[in-house]
Amino acid sequence: MAIEFSVPAPYDKRGWKLKIRDKERVEPPHVSLLHKTRCWRFGLREQEFLDGDPPHRDAPGKLFDDLLARTEEFVVEWDKLYPENPVYSGRDHDSK
């Protein structure tokens, strides 16, 4: 079941969403911050946005701080959905 995390006010009312869906591009592990037609992938290993577009500045700073503060919560859920590519497997330490 897709996991939808809470989004801090007032962004929850403004249509911002935070998800890990049942089928994602699995590498690298990430949560998706969605707002209307745009998506920022937040890397759980890197703890930063993975893509150059959309611009990082367009995502509210408060939401980015929230992502950083709750990374461990996302890691737990990611690892449940994608145990074949756990967050802390690491590029060079992947035993698979």
Place this chain on the structure above:
Amino acid sequence: MTANKTGKRAAQKSRVKNVSGLRAAGTQEASLVYLVSLSARKFPAARSAPGLAYRRVSTNRAIREEFRAAKGQSVWIAGESGSMAALAGEPPAGTGDRRLLVLDETEEITHQLYSAYFRYVVTASDSLKLLPNEELAEVLVSPNREELFIGGAYDQTGDAVLLYRGNVEPLVVPRAWFANQNSKAKVNVRALEVTDYGQTVRLGEFEASADSILYEFDATYRRSAKKRALEKDNSLGASIRRLRLQRGLSREDFDGLTAKAIARIERNEVSRPHNSTLSIIAKTLGVSVAALETY
């Protein structure tokens, strides 16, 4: 030519210039959205994008004139099934790449007629579930609309999900692809809907990101996504590793190759893997050798 006609032509050119800034992502072609017989009330986002992304046409004459003038890629959205009947009698030939979305149920013969004029024709039906109008309008004028879905349907005969992108192009995804053995969500293709402004395909409880679908089924999208990624490890080894993980395979799953050999290739410690090695890897991953690097 009379001064009046000259003035009208100049005005038309001016209008085109105003919208030429709207380009489909990844292309250099100007791309227009024509709204045919659609009110701002029925298509609400049009109010927030005045003139730039949308052009409203309503009279038969205007439809014909705009149709003839349309160059490059254009998406036509008609509110009613008969809206485009004004084209009957027009020569279908043209250089433009025109696509049509009809928000109303349309008879098969009318669909066939429209197919003579448009590269892709999508018409509403009981089986095709489109985004709500407000989200649909946003997606259709989004600069990344080809990376978003506007609706879809399940085809029982082919056991596949037919999705339509924001540029009205179809994409077929086998039902079997929608699976994650670690998820508790059941895949229910009959409950298919597109949500999150075209960023998510929902099949009952199961959700798939548009990104994962396009990354799997569209090589152009994959290349574009890799360009956008800040992590610029575009090596062959990194591509093989990404694809192996996407397939849920371990390094032990490559018959004829040891896990250690796969690990070395993924770390780019083998500068040029042998062709037979690449063939085994590609076969195991279900792609061609040439496609390996695109992942």
